[in-house]
Amino acid sequence: MPHESTRLSARDWARAALTAIADGGLAAVAVEPLARTLGVTKGSFYAHYRNRDELIAAALAEWRTHCEDGLADFAAxxxxxxxxxxxxxxxxxxxxxxxxxxxxxxxxxxxxxxxxxxxxxxxxxxxxxxxxxxxxxxxxxxxxxxxxxxxxxxxxxxxxxxxxxxxxxxxxxxxxxxxxxxxxxxxxxxxxxxxxx
Structure with missing residues (x-):
């Protein structure tokens, strides 16, 4: 049974999109397969994003932030x-x-x-x-x-x-x-x- 959509955050979706990108580039970012992977319905996606482009932008921002945080640790x-x-x-x-x-x-x-x-x-x-x-x-x-x-x-x-x-x-x-x-x-x-x- 799918989890309630409210249990997933926008960041959860962005991270799932990053995993898909690692496996197959931007073409691998698709709402229905990601929803299946996350164990939710598409409604969870639309609670956070209007469309796939917004998800890709969020995933890229998440990747940048992750990289910047790692660099900050070394810079210290x-x-x-x-x-x-x-x-x-x-x-x-x-x-x-x-x-x-x-x-x-x-x-x-x-x-x-x-x-x-x-x-x-x-x-x-x-x-x-x-x-x-x-x-x-x-x-x-x-x-x-x-x-x-x-x-x-x-x-x-x-x-x-x-x-x-x-x-x-x-x-x-x-x-x-x-x-x-x-x-x-x-x-x-x-x-x-x-x-x-």
Whole structure:
């Protein structure tokens, strides 16, 4: 028997839509299948959203908020070397073989303006945190920005490979390797002067 529609919030629907996006992109967001998955009738959906477009907008906003909250936790770590190590190891350990990714699935819909804006925002926020961290570790601004891009590209690449490789190396091994490769061999100090370019 379906649950009462009032037991589900708009956020529950947005999160269910995100799960569908991870599995099949925007095309997978459909009211009736989501209602079946959630164990409710379509009436629950219409109690919160007027149409599918509103649900997609809410799902993308939920994804952005989730990503921003995660970044804020790392940004609060004052030691940049520890911040970078924890960021890299946490992200790499979260990559699991054959587990769908919202980010990677959204790339298939990158021509949709809503998706382009959301992915661009998340990418830039992640790159900004990485670049800031590398600057705090003593790299000049241009090198810090370049290193941030390479590190982020590696993270996305690992996520991509994990989508098709059930025999991917254990996440602990990858996390340690990522930290070794992307932590610069400099002594970190928040108050150290940053070399000029």
């Amino acid at each position: 770590i004052t030691d940049p070397a520890r911040r970078l190590r924890e960021l890299l190891t946490t992200v790499v350990r979260s990559v699991r073989p054959l587990v769908p990714s919202v980010h990677l699935s959204l790339l298939g819909d990158r021509n949709d303006p809503r998706v382009a804006e959301a992915v661009g925002h998340v990418d830039q926020a992640r790159l900004d945190l990485l670049a800031t961290t590398y600057r705090e570790l003593g790299l000049p601004s241009a090198r810090a920005a370049a290193r941030a891009r390479v590190a982020y590209a590696a993270i996305l690449g690992l996520s991509h490979l994990a989508q098709t490789d059930p025999d991917a190396p254990r996440s602990t091994v990858l996390a340690n390797e990522a930290a070794t490769v992307f932590l610069p061999p400099v002594r970190a100090s928040r108050h150290a002067s940053v070399p000029k370019e």
